[in-house]
Amino acid sequence: MPEDIPIALELAKKQREIGVAEFFARNRHLLGFDNKRKALMTTIKEAVDNSLDACEEARILPEVNVEVIDLQNDKFRVIIEDNGPGIVKKQIPHVFARLLYGSKFFKLSQSRGQQGIGISAAVLYSQLTTGKPAKITSRISPKEPSHYYELKIDTQKNKPDIIKEDVVEWKKEHGTKIELDLEGSYLGGSQSIDQYLKQTAIINPHVTITYTNPKAEQIIFPKATDKLPPLPKEIKPHPYGVELGVLITMLDNTETRTLQAFLTQEFSRVGPNTAKEICQNAALLPSTKPSDINRDMAEKLLQGINKTKIISPPTDCISPIGEELLEKGLKKEINAEFYCAVTRTPDVYRGNPFVIEAGLAYGGQQNAEESITIYRFANKVPLLYQQGACAVAKSIIQTNWRSYGLSQSQDSLPIGPLTLAVHVASVWVPFTSESKEAIAHYPEIIKEMKLALQECGRKLSIYIHKKRSLQVESQKRDYIQTYIPHVSDALKELLGLKEADQKKIEARLGEILRKHRGELEKVEMENPEYDEEFAAIGKKKKEKQETLDEVKEDD
């Protein structure tokens, strides 16, 4: 080593900014691209989520085409096409080929996407594994041309790299189509594309999805309603939910001139008086310029916020699925005996309003000897991975299902012929990681989930107990009935009756039994909505499960 040159100087030569795209290229698991199977799944999920968000915002009934083509050697081509509002020409490269670029991060409203990472991460993954660009076609109106792009991401600069740009003929009046080649693997089962699309259809009954799988089989999930869900309202952040870093960014970006105006205009539920109180509690002047507030002052401001009593954020910005549709979805998927669903009233965690919904399907053809089946949804998106790490699993485990008639060991999921569905709708769903697979364990969220589950559980226990008492009654009747021939036989011997008289006695005794004990009520529900073919989609086939080790990979 050369004398007297500090090692740090040498090291400094290697130190440079790491591009966000570069970072994610090396940490693909953070975005849900940990393995080939999941990568294919995540790519489709991100594209479909975007399509549905865009359609809903534009008040269009979504029709989404998903096609997966097997290119052999673990390579697949994924084509997703929607009838959404389209994307204006100059934004196309940024939306698809720039990470952390999007419309949803800066507003608070209940939407599927949040951070603006998803689809560009898929583009990045495609580029890393096949070296091919993403092919985008988009049109915003029949009067406008369709724009075609071939895009790559400059990973160092996190900028779009336009490979090709063109105007093309396209039969769609408006919409967007994305085509990606990527490395992947296609498997069936509970974490499959089929399962994801099916659950998406269940939880979004207004959506039509046409899916062509790698075996070139086409499955259509038709819409069950023409009614679009109400457009979720956008709200400003509530002061209680803001963290220091975000607060500093907001202070830097605001157009307001005073701290007072900043507080009243950038936040929800802050009026002039509350703003003054916050300033007082923070020992800051209301007239301070936001741009003059340094880090220390921002920290004081945050403390001031937390000392001040501020009313909860508005909750009408949440659009839940609703008890009726949730139950309907379960009926379509599961042939059970009893269904119920509950939508809770909104609550707030860290300044973010949220609504919990839960539904259940009990009995029927479901396996009574195994752990229950769980469906998890966040803002109408199915969550297929990391069930064990999710607040939903925790809430279910912490609920005492034994009192509702199921068996359950300590700290485990209950056992029984039951499917539970839990949906979290919020302006900001807290996930445990960027790959959005599991919901974080916020006490407020877990509390609401448990309340929703308990409400369903109580309804279930009424049903189970009724069913059991009817079973007992039915057993008693059968028991009594076995002795009717003996009674008639004894009377025949005692009175020297004829066969015909004996038959008459038996018939009359049967009538007396019914008269005295009432007609036996039937408890099991008919479920005309059950769709066997539909239910079979995405289910693992036994032999497959045993031969493919890869299935085990995630949960």
Place this chain on the structure above:
Amino acid sequence: MTNVLTEIKNIANGIYTKILAKKQPKLETPLRALTNVKYDEKEGYFEILGKKKIRTLTAASVKTFAQTLKMMALSKELVEKDDIATKREAYYVSKNWGEARFNSQPDSDTVMDDVEAMLMVNREQIGFIPEEKGGEIAGKLIVIDKDTETKKDLRIDCTKFGSGAYSIPISIEHLKFETDAKFILAIETAGMFQRLVKHKYWKTANCILISMGGVPTRACRRFIRRLSEDKKIPVYAFTDGDPYGFGSIYRTLKVGSGNAAHINRFFCVPQAKFLGVTPQDIIDYKLPTHPLKDVDMKKIKDLLKNDPFVLHYKEWQKALKQMYDMKSRAEQQALAKWGLNYVIDKYLPDKLKHPEKFLP
């Protein structure tokens, strides 16, 4: 006999009519238990009260309902054919009844006793006979029975059985008696009976010895009753000095039982008196004792609280309380402590000097 048949048919007809009218058929049988008897002082036995058990088309009673009807049908058949069946045979007959069969003989016996109680007759009248022997006799008595073939009178001298004894038959209504004995001694254990027979105590004391072998059977009770009434001779009971001897053996001999409440009027010996062993005897004769077990203490408490007979007699309450406080009991054969024949030479003669001191 025809009476019984008519009664059986009437009950069956009642059930049949109800069924045809689409009404819940019911069988009511008297409740045979101590809670459904009262002690009738004048008549001297446990008289049955009005409580009934109801069997009908409920899960709890339908099986017994069917079994009771089947048992009635069996009884009808036996009476019509002038045949008999033992209680155990009846139990085996039920094995043909499919789901209505009895699982154990006590179940079958209960239903049989219910039919008997329902018809208010003795079970022999409806064709059923018990298994057990009625007891044994030795002493100054001639029983006049009939030869089953020749139908001629048969004189049985109960002094002529040597070291053996005459067995009381199951059916005794036709028997006649000749005797000049002064009293009847009804003995609990076969062991004590054997000792008294061996030494011809009946000759010494001019009496009739009867071995009850525990709680006296119906035939035994009926035999003693008829003998005692016909010949106007007193009956003295000689049992172990324990709550079972007092409360089960002597009480049943004298006033009948809860289980047979419906027929106690025939099967009791109201004139019987209790010679011993009394709790006071245990003290007076310094008898070797056994400590009372929990079940014995419980039996005493139960007798004092629930037995209508004990509740009627202060003397018995006193005696039972005395034993409760002593917390000990003595067997008849404990008298042997003072010599094997002490019972003959001393105890019985002593006691018999004062029959007025016997417990009621």
